[in-house]
Amino acid sequence: MKILTAAQTRDADAYTIAQEPISSVNLMERAAGALVKWLEKHYSPDKPFYIFCGPGNNGGDGLAAARLLHQDGYDVEVFLVGTNQKTSPDFDQNLQRLPQEITVSHLETTVGVSDVSPLGVILDGLFGSGLSRPLEGIYAEAVAYINRQDATVVAIDIPSGLFADAPIQEGSPVVEADMTLSFEQPKLAFFLPASGAFVGEWHVLPIGLHSEFLEQVSSPYHVLTKEKAQSILKPRAKFSHKGSYGHALLVGGSYGKMGAVTLAAHAALRTGVGLLTVQVPQTGYGILQTAVPEAMALTDDLDRHLSRFPEDLDRFQCLGIGPGLGQHEDSRLALETLFRGQLPPPLVLDADALNLLAADRTIRQHLPPDSILTPHPKEFERLMGPATHDFHRLQLLQDFCSEHSCYVVLKGAHSCIGSPEGTLYFNTTGNPGMATGGTGDVLTGILTGLRAQGYSPLDTCLLGVYLHGLAGDLAAEQEGQASLIASDLYTYLGAAFKKLAEKE
């Protein structure tokens, strides 16, 4: 699913109005209808609704929703905020249509306005994708008032005060929504930490924008959906054998960090890879053979850290390097020798492999094309320097992928996969239970296992990141988020594969 900019959304709107054709006010009616249908499904008529409307079409949506909820027997109160300035024509029309019985207050100030019922629902229709500058005056006051209330806050289209596709200044007024109901497409801001924190849970409500426009419009930003991940998944053939599913090599582990490569090994095996070998320093031999009997072990000459890669790399279809590797100079030299030598098998690089890469710009120039890198934001910062804001970080991600012809998984609540063409995919699975040590190592194992099976680098990232998050969601359903640990992710990977394969 594409993510459109605010300007593209306006164009989609205009195209639909002209081509369907439908009047602008009827398109608003359709949006409000979708909104109210969702609200009525989730909130019973004993919940009072407090609807805050600004001067634009977002306020118009709020007014239309007020009328529809009222018609269906809900108790509705409307607050008009700063609407003594110029209002949009569709706002005006919906204000005229508002039934007389609905209480309407014009807010000039929130001083003295009593609190709403904590059992009620506030609909935030102050501003939508038309926001052009930070909120001030009565708008900022209304945002502060909404944020003080204990009622559930549902934002229409986007929390007021957020820009759909641009950063907000720190401390500027933004509605803190529990839920955001976004028309037709999610906004880019939903996926990024600084702005996404205001959005709460979000849902997309289709409002029938013209499919022709949505198909032909070009956007570098995509949502990684279940359908997309499902389309990548390959079934296993009846007469296949372990030779059909690739041989992966994981290289990592050092004294005190054998757990990382062990987690990755379990995860690689659970992706269905045919064979797995793990290269560890000597201290790791017994640990690995005991913890992961399905994997073959190779040992380094050294006891506590790695200093070389196996000679016969050609027999592996993917090489995953990094979990627990450490940053010893010997390991850095081994990486440099690997990069400067014959083209190695496809690579997945994580953790200390990335830190070594960041510390030495000359090896980075030899990064083999089509490699997969999986930094968290701090590792990414070491590679690319600090970003001034989340949107800038996306630009840096695109620059890195295109400069090095590689694929980067920038990990986070919505992990973002960048490709050399500049396309970015935002993941939708996963939960905060996964913010615990070792979950990134599991991802490295998953990606290494999938890549060894012949998935393209992009498909490996999309399928692997989706499954990793889905395994986390299934694990959290059973174990809860706080108690989730990294090994739960590979334990639930089988269930994630099954769930992904299910047709709805």
Ligand SMILES: NC(=O)C1=CN([C@@H]2O[C@H](COP(=O)(O)OP(=O)(O)OC[C@H]3O[C@@H](n4cnc5c(N)ncnc54)[C@H](O)[C@@H]3O)[C@@H](O)[C@H]2O)[C@@H](O)CC1
């Ligand atoms: N295609 C769609 O997605 C549809 C969108 N609709 C709604 O329309 C909204 C967009 O409507 P608008 O473009 O009218 O945008 P807004 O409702 O966000 O209002 C923008 C208006 O407020 C002014 N403004 C912007 N920032 C301001 C600030 N900081 N202080 C004071 N005034 C400010 C602008 O000059 C403009 O007049 C969407 O978010 C959605 O709720 C629906 O009604 C219909 C279909």
Ligand SMILES: Nc1ncnc2c1ncn2[C@@H]1O[C@H](COP(=O)(O)OP(=O)(O)O)[C@@H](O)[C@H]1O
């Ligand atoms: N709040 C969150 N919501 C969803 N996924 C998360 C969240 N926090 C972390 N994750 C996921 O957990 C993994 C953490 O990886 P990483 O930071 O490398 O951990 P480690 O180095 O301990 O293995 C990433 O895949 C990331 O996307």
Ligand SMILES: [K+]
């Ligand atoms: K809003």
